[in-house]
Amino acid sequence: MIRALHRWAGLLALVLIGVLALSGAALSVFPAAERLAAPQAAAGLTVATLAERIRAVHPGVEQIRRAPSGRITAYWFDQGVPGAAVIDPATGERVASAGPNRTLRWLTSLHRSLFLGDGGRIAMAAGALAMLVLSLSGIALVARHVGGWRRWFIRLNGPLAGRLHTEIARIAVAGLILSSTTALWMTASTFDLLPDGGATPALPAEVSGETGSALDGMPTLRQTPVSELREVSFPYSGDATDVFTLRTDRGTGYLDQGTGALLGWADLTGWERMSKIIYMLHTGQGAAVLGLLLGVLALGVPAMGATGVAIWLAGGRGRPRIRRNQPASRADTVLLVGSEGGSTWGFAATLHAALTKAGLRVHVGPMSAFAPHRYEAARRIVVLAATYGDGAAPTSARGFLDRLNAAEVMPHAPLAVLGFGDRSFPAYCAFAEAVASSAQAKHWPELLPFHTIDRQSLQEFARWVRSLGRTLGCDLELSHRPVLPMTRTLTLLSRRDYGAEVDAPTAILRFALPPVPLWQRLTGGGFGRFTAGDLIGILPEGSPVPRLYSLASGRRDGFIEIVVRKHPGGLASSRLTALEPGDTVTAFLRRNPGFRTGSGHGPLILIGAGTGIGPLAGFVRGNAGRRPIHLFFGMRRPSSDFLYGDEIPAWQLQGRLTRLVTAVSRGTRPRYVQDALRDDAGEVARLIGNGARVMVCGGREMAAGVADVLTEILASTGLTLEALKVEGRYVEDVY
Template sequence: MIRAIHRWPGIAAALLLVVLALSGATLSLYPVAERLAAPRAEAGLSVADLAARIAASHPGLEQIRRAPSGQVTAYWFDGGTPRAAVIDPATGRDAGSADPDPLRRWLTNLHRSLFLGDAGRIAAALGAAAMLVLALSGAALVARRTGGWRRWFARLRGPLAGRLHVEIARIAVAGLLLSSATALWMTASTFELLPDEGGTPAFPAGVSGRTGMDLGAMAALKELPAAELRSLSLADPGDPTDAHTLRTARGTGYLDQGSGELLAWADLSGWGRLSETIFMLHTGQGAAVWGFLLGLMALGVPAMAGTGLALWLSARRARPRIRGSAPPGRAETVLLVGSEGGSTWGFAATLHAALTETGQRVHVAPMAGFDPARYPRALRFIILAATYGEGCAPASAKGFLDRLARLDRAPEAPLAVLGFGDRSFPAFCAYAKEVAAATAAKGWPQLLAFATIDRQSPQEFARWGRALGAALGIGLELLHQPVVPATEALTLVSRRDYGAEVQAPTAILRFSPPALTMWQRLMGRGFARWQAGDLLGVLPEGSPVPRFYSLASGSRDGFVEIVVRKQPGGLCSGQLAELRPGGTVGAFLRRNPGFRAGRGRAPLILIGAGTGIGPLAGFIRANARRRPVHLFFGLRHPDSDFLYREELAEWQASGRLSSLVTANSRGERPHHVQDALRLEAAAVARLIRKGARVMVCGGRGMAAGVGAALDEILAPAGLTPALLKAEGRYVEDIY
């Protein structure tokens, strides 16, 4: 909800806000320039001395004004012609023209009313209201993204456009909140929607009837410092019933032009002081430095408008548009989709088309926007959910379980949940299973039993479709063609082969990253940025289903590196095993934030076997800060498949790797990596008690053995791998 509140006012008012922000930022420079250019008055100068000097050099003087910047302006008549000039307080003589700058006048009219009079003022006020909503909702979103208000300036990750958007917002949001709120106040004051300020006394009746007293001799003006003057309007010397009008920072009064006596006085009301403060906060008049800072913050608006638009367009492209989707209020069947890479949306499109052909009204939406109240005519719900990382919600499903938990009761229309995943990963359909369990616990009636689809299998999807059709009493044939992921060509630049002697042919493959467009750099798309531990999706020839390999390098390394073992009958690994330098493969990146080394100083215990060394080697390579890193590596024979042998020795010598323990399953004294952990039990337990983080990468059999070994090692300390996982100190990337 907060995201929607933030998005739509920004899109609707983007151009108006940019115009108001740029004009306001430019206007903020004028108080600074005026402050720097204004002639300085000497310390202790009184209004009497100032007025006497100006009157002596300007016969026919009508008024003296002092701006908050300190600039003094005199207005007088010269032979019946009105004149005005900026005054040097030290001499009372002209120091410059008082004619308004045409550009400043143009910008002021643009900023206040868009050259449209009262209608333009209302439009500008609506823009200020939109900015207030954007600032408040944006602040809430920043706090949510960084983990709370206390972590406001926490380090950000993600695409460049998103990080720029938040970085600028974190600095500018306070100024934008103040600018928009004060703009609304000033508009309300302009249209007399606020109470009258008051603070002006009634004109006195008891004037002396005399005229002509020297301004420099008036006691009330002698006692008033020039720095407190706002304006002094002189009485008509030909009218003995008229009086001088004095305005200061404290209030307004009338002076007898013949005796200098203060005839009447009214202090500035509290409401008037508040209005003046708001005017100063919005314009910077009287606080030039603040006005300049406010102008800098205003420049964040066009920057955030650009990055926000880029993020919105990117999100729209990432969510396929399914033609013919029924309006939510008329839908009989509601398809809710949880997808990370977009493939699940393709299955949703196939299901939508098939159900629509049977005459049903079908609406398709992301799980993240789930709200039963939107679907008053729904007869059934179908959830198609992928799993991200180690059982996490995919991008378009985030928040679904929280929304479900807040419901008083589940919808009455029955539900079917279908999970999508890859059985080679331990967390196969884990998120979909969690959704199925949560909906059942909520009492949501079942249309079909929970089912799964492995590796985007069209055959399994078709079988599930027939079961769905039987439950609905219709014939339903789902003929799905998997959507081929968009890939980029990676060129192999080098390879190192290992393991042939132990019947485990393995290669370290290094590719050159593809050239990037400016859009990819800005949005963080494609191969703009990645880290060791992220996944490289490789699309083998003759298959629309990618295979994933953990990356052993980061984008700062300047190359894309993976470790691949040739599997018997493996389509992708077989093709990669035959690839030679100069050859290419189609590949894409998939982030894996759940398996990152992080930036802390806590020790790392890295445990891997075989090709699991890949991302662990990448973590060590990136350890420029010499964080304590301890590697346990399982291999078959040191003379055959000791991957990264030379690099590990070099990293250990340079301090990037603190210690290395290997376990050989063949040769002399064969043992596995979990056995090596037990041999180093005391050191491992000591590191974990000091806050070390454990990262495991490799086959699921190895991972199970490592978990059992750590269970034994940590038992005396009252710790378990499960407890470490709950604290985020034990993470796995297993297959």
């Protein structure tokens, strides 16, 4: 519900909110510019002294106004001709014209009413209301996405558009709420929808009838500092019954022009003070720094609009459309999905269709939306959870475990947890297993025992669904269509072959960049933006499960490069290693934000063996800033599988690679990359102590050995591998 409200409010009001935000950002500059340009009154200057100075220069002065910026403006008649100017309070002299700023007037009219009068004001108020709805719903969505308020500024993963959208929102949302609520207040005030809380003193019944009192002889003017002045109006020349009118930040009063006596006074009411604060907060008048800050935050609106549209379009491509999806509060069956790439949503859609056909009322939603109080009508809850990286929660399941562990009362509906993963990875279904264990610890009733699906096996999924059907007492019919990402055709440019001597045929394959639509270039979608360490997916013929390979290049390199070893019976590797220049393959791109070099200039320790050097070589190639990189690379024989052996010397000369340490496993003295680390323990410990980031890529057995050796090395330093992982200084990409 919240997601739909946020999405449609944004899409319907995108242009209106964009105009509102951009014009507001432009207007925020004027109060600051006015304050910088206007001569400021000296501390302690009184209204009496200021008025005397101005009247000495302009004897026909009728009114003096002070803007919230501190600018003093005087209005007068000189021989029947009106005049006005910005005044230097130190001399009373004219320093600038008081004529209106045409640009300011144009922007103000656009911002308030779109040049359409009252109808335009109503439209812009609707835009402000939409902005408020977007801000409040956005807060709820961000909190849900990151796993709670205490994790508000947690580091984000996922596609660039989604990360930018959330990053901007986390910073800008407070300013947008303030701007939108104050805009609605001011609109309501304009249309007299708020109480008239103004207080004006009654006009004096009697005056002295005298004229000509010296201004510095009037106690009230002499005691009022210019810093509190709003305006002072002089009595009409020749009219002994007229009075001075003084308006300040404290209230309004009348002064006798002959005696200077205070004839009446009314303090500002609480309502007037509130209106003044609202005006200051919205316009920046009197708070120029705040106004500029709100203007800068308003610039986030068009950026969030663009990234929001990109997320919406990407979401439409990545998830299947689930028809007849019931609201969570009315569903008897709730399916919660944890997915990173979108494939788990496809299984959820298939299960939803089967359950709906069996006569059940089914709701499908992300695990990140977990809220036990919404499932009062539910008779069963099913969790379908993939695992991201090294046992982490996938994108649509962020915060689920935190909410589950914090919940005081579990849903009464029994739970079934189904994990999706790949047994070749060490953290196989680790997140789903953590969900099942936490639910068991919270004594959540069990609908079915915990089960896993390896490599998206349709047969395993069908067997599990039949078990679910027997538990529910119904036959469930499946018709699963895997969710496939958008693919592009890649043409092979060149290949370099290695490993024949050691019976491990390996190739470095370089493909041409495919044509990328302008929209993807701007948003970074598809092949519009990628870096070394991201993943390229190949869908072998006859298999619904894609094979993923780490990229050894980034977009800036101008090509797509991967390292592939041919595995006996491997569908994808056999196809890829058989390609010749000019041949094509269908592929898609998947981000891998958990395996990036990160920002900063601290040293990198790159550890890999065999084809694991692929992304590591990409990091070295892209190291134009000459960040210190120490590469530990394991191979079988230098004469056979020294991958990137031709490029490495040039990278060292260019300063892209600081040091190379090799380990040869089939030499006279077999040595593995773990041994190379152990032999270099002192330098490795020193680098890590100086803030080095460790990145490991390759087979899981190698990675496990590396972890053991690093644990030994760190024992004497007071650091642990777990601590490095928490800090984001130890990351793996293993297979």
